Amino acid sequence: MMAAAQAVKAVMLVMTVAVCRAVPPTAPSQEELSKAQNYLSEFFSDVGVSAPDTVRRSSLDSFEDTLRKMQGFFGLEVTGQLDTNTLAVMDRSRCGVTDVARYGYFDGQPKWDKTVITYRITQYTPDLSQSDVDATIANALKLYSDVIPLDFKQIDSGTADIMILFKPREHGDFAPFDGEGGVLAHAYSPGEGHGGDTHFDEDENWTLTSAGSNLFLVAAHEFGHALGLAHSQVQTALMHPTYQYVNTVGYKLPDDDRQGVQALYGVRVSSDQPTAKPKPPPRPEPEPVPDRCNRNLIFDAAASIQRNLYFFKDGYFWRRSSFWGGISTRKIPSVWPGISKVDAAYEYKRQNTVIFFEGDRYWGIRGNTVLPGYPKPLSDFGFPSSVTKVDAAVHVSFISRTLFFVDYKYWSYNERRGKMDRGFPKFIHREFPGIGPRVDAAFENGGYLYFSYGSTQTEYHYQRRRAIKTRLNKEWMDC
Template identity: 40%
Template sequence: MDLDSIIIRFPWQLVKAKVRRTIEEALKVWSDVTPLTFTEVQEGRADIVIDFTRYWHGDNLPFDGPGGILAHAFFPKTHREGDVHFDYDETWTIGNSLGTDLLQVAAHEFGHVLGLQHTAVSKSLMSPFYIFRYPLSLSEDDKQGIQYLYGKPSADPDPTPTQPAELPQPDLETNEITNVEAAQPDACHTAFDAAATIRGELFFFRSRYVWRLRAGKLQDGYPALASRHWQGIPSSVDATFEDPLGNIWFFRDSQYWIYDGERRVSGPTPIVELGLPASPVQAALVWGAEKNKIYIFSGGNYWRFNPQRRQVDNIYPRAMADWRGVPPEIDAAFQDEFGFAYFLRGRDYWKFDPVQVKVLEGYPRQISQDFFSCTPSSNSFR
């Protein structure tokens, strides 16, 4: 089977000839183990359409600037099948870890265009997260997956490849499957999923990663995988806090996990057992001089939670309006050593005075600037 490819636009960091060679090499990863052949065309229609583009670009899947989303692709039998989009604003490189390696990302995306979904098998090209590895090669899982769809090369001594009747069908109601790749996030250009003071240090969470600040300074080696500290933690967390007994709670979707230090002691457990609704928890705040008040936030409401009884004090929530000046929807919350509370939404934060019981003047401010010493940005979420 011969498939055509075309490159619409190129990344600014790389000369076109290198990009073409890299795209050819990324496609060759798949043609080496299947009967597929790929030919680049300069104009006209093509089976695979490659574009380097920015922010909103016509498919309702906007890019987000440097870091975060690297690329996405559309599966066969979707309305944009064959389209592969790369974020123009990434630092694209070839063969090194100084930026984002185009070869590995492209090969992964072409796997999706050909019909492969993500795999849970570690060190596979089709694993869901980008990690720089050289040389590029397929795992046995990658190879078996693509050969299930297209069979083995015609020169293969085994003459009986599996010949599928149909490619995988999308399982979303919109009849569209896309893939979003996550690089190691950049604290200067990201919004955080959760934040908490744990063992006297401040932790910020995004996707699988965590940043660790001690006395206001980012520690060396961060961001790091959160699983480095808490093995078995979900791939991303919605909220977290450390209770007065030193247990660390993590929330994801409608479940929670409890850790004693780095050891998991329970979970996943449904949050409805805590008296909370089944909707995801957005933030959790340990509050008060004795740090004995814990508040859970979700959907513009909040509950007071008793960790000893492992139940909310009242199943009926209160409105966020009680926290004067705090936006109704938040992403994370934590308390500092002086008793001030911090509420995060997008890339902004609000500092809440426990004496005046309201947000201080001059907020919101940017998380990246005040906690990570980044250059002020004008594109903060509001």
């Protein structure tokens, strides 16, 4: 049955990964260690791991264990060492979805609740004729309609269930492409809004042959995601997270992919066959999760951690990857045991540490590991005894200050000196005009600070002390 990568919402296709035996390792350079840290953080860990020469023994073990997972996934010799063949795999262009698998479907097992799915191609590639693109897209969708009771209909105007386009770089969905040879395409799982939408990187060379990127194979993979399939660890499966060309003449959906999509939608049968539907694979009853698409969504906390955005709410967190823009959902204690809720959070990169606040205590985190000696009392930061909870925190790196927000005031903490700056606290509305009287959550992204108060959020230019624009919190949630 289908073994798939961790369920997440936005998906991107990848290039071929060789399966080979590792050669004896040589001492990796600092650049290679950094590359490995970023790779494992992005694809094999919920919050990331640290390179071994920058962390304590507990995090070193986490790095090696995570590296072993990655090596096993790709059929490499499992050594836990950063050898040349492992680095070669990391150098390949690849999918933006993590490869740590649990289920074969996305969170909540989304699927289309209709039998006719419409699609529309709004922008074509000049690499192929429009008629060739139309025929290829139709044939890729036919792989699925041949085996499940869904039909696909192309429309030429209006909004379709699956909107398809070819466009380079930034194309309007917070997940810009990266140029030729990197990410080939991505698709969203079934649902409203962006759900099912499929985008192809126009910087690629789209073909119908073994040269360049074969549109039929790439589209067929992406439409699997648009129907609700995540990645499979079966190397011969269409949904395996590596692109490799195969002969497309007479191509049929491989067994692993067929079983997975039929478990979602049932089996297409002819008139002389009895209707049958395979029993879906067993899975635990889902626990209630906060509705991230609620227009009135209020964050408990938010933080930018190792280039990804984390949003905390009622014991859960949503992780938005900077690489592919998708959203994953986890319970806080499942990643950081002993922490049930996060009131505020920030990352201090100079020490490779993340600080979580809950009530009158705080924790130091590195990767998935709670550092020894925690939790500690808020008073260690220099707060008066009257402060029993931090509402929000954000680190401003170019001044090496962390800003703490409590009720209607804020403090400025000098990280290098390890003490509060003089003259604080100050009133928020006086020092940060335009963001409101209080702050529920704060984070840095792309050089701007973002302050949430209630269900709205203000983008803020710190140097100019000016509010740029406001948005709803849920606009970060791919709704």
